[in-house]
Amino acid sequence: xxxxxxxxxxxxxxxxxxxxxxxxxxxxxxxxxxxxxxxxxxxxxxxxxxxxxxxxxxxxxxxxxxxxxxxxxxxxxxxxxxxxxxxxxxxxxxxxxxxxxxxxxxxxxxxx
Amino acid sequence: xxxxxxxxxxxxxxxxxxxxxxxxxxxxxxxxxxxxxxxxxxxxxxxxxxxxxxxxxxxxxxxxxxxxxxxxxxxxxxxxxxxxxxxxxxxxxxxxxxxxxxxxxxxxxxx
Numbered sequence: 746x747x748x749x750x751x752x753x754x755x756x757x758x759x760x761x762x763x764x765x766x767x768x769x770x771x772x773x774x775x776x777x778x779x780x781x782x783x784x785x786x787x788x789x790x791x792x793x794x795x796x797x798x799x800x801x802x803x804x805x806x807x808x809x810x811x812x813x814x815x816x817x818x819x820x821x822x823x824x825x826x827x828x829x830x831x832x833x834x835x836x837x838x839x840x841x842x843x844x845x846x847x848x849x850x851x852x853x854x855x856x857x
Numbered sequence: 858x859x860x861x862x863x864x865x866x867x868x869x870x871x872x873x874x875x876x877x878x879x880x881x882x883x884x885x886x887x888x889x890x891x892x893x894x895x896x897x898x899x900x901x902x903x904x905x906x907x908x909x910x911x912x913x914x915x916x917x918x919x920x921x922x923x924x925x926x927x928x929x930x931x932x933x934x935x936x937x938x939x940x941x942x943x944x945x946x947x948x949x950x951x952x953x954x955x956x957x958x959x960x961x962x963x964x965x966x967x968x
Contacts, residue, residue, distance in 0.1 A: 749899075778957055780959075785961075786894075786945055786961065786962045786964070787859070787959070787961050787962075788947065788949075788959040789859070789959075790956075790957055790958060790959075793955045793956075793957070831899075831900070833900075842888040842890075842905050842906075842907040842912050842913075842951070843888065843951050843953070843957065844902055844905060844913060845900075845902070845957065846899075846902075847899040847900040848899060849898075849899050850899070
């Protein structure tokens with residue numbers, strides 16, 4: 746099966762700092778999503794980004810599908826950015842469903 | 858709220874109990890999923906449903922039994938669980954390849 750590796754596994758930042766999280770995957774995929782899991786367990790979808798670049802406020806993501814990696818950029822980090830960031834790659838079934846394979850995540854702690 | 862609602866939020870059950878987890882979405886999505894999240898492990902897909910029909914079962918033990926009566930509701934029936942089944946159980950829904958949305962999860966403890 747497809748392997749998804751994320752780095753770094755842990756990251757501590759001071760508020761206001763920038764960071765880059767990386768996701769490598771072992772095979773061609775047609776779907777890639779980034780999620781943030783807050784300390785209470787809620788997973789929030791940040792980006793659907795099988796290729797190209799997207800931006801949403803202080804967050805942006807780039808996927809280079811041909812080289813099998815994706816990057817998540819966090820600028821001017823805030824304490825509310827703390828939590829675990831997951832990359833997940835997708836595999837279609839019959840056009841309607843979408844099996845996501847998750848990486849092990851990057852645990853981010855932003856200190857005031 | 859994400860639009861995917863899971864109940865209960867917390868559940869403690871004995872190994873001989875039978876309980877059910879419920880998931881409800883009103884986003885107009887056409888697929889629903891159960892994921893298991895254990896400590897120090899990636900999220901594991903358990904079941905996938907599309908149009909109320911199970912598409913995939915990732916070799917999940919039979920003590921977990923899913924039910925999808927319609928496109929808005931998904932259940933996970935639990936019986937004779939083991940302590941190692943303690944985990945966060947997450948429901949998600951999607952509309953084709955986009956809009957993947959998770960519920961808040963049920964924190965299950967088996968004693």
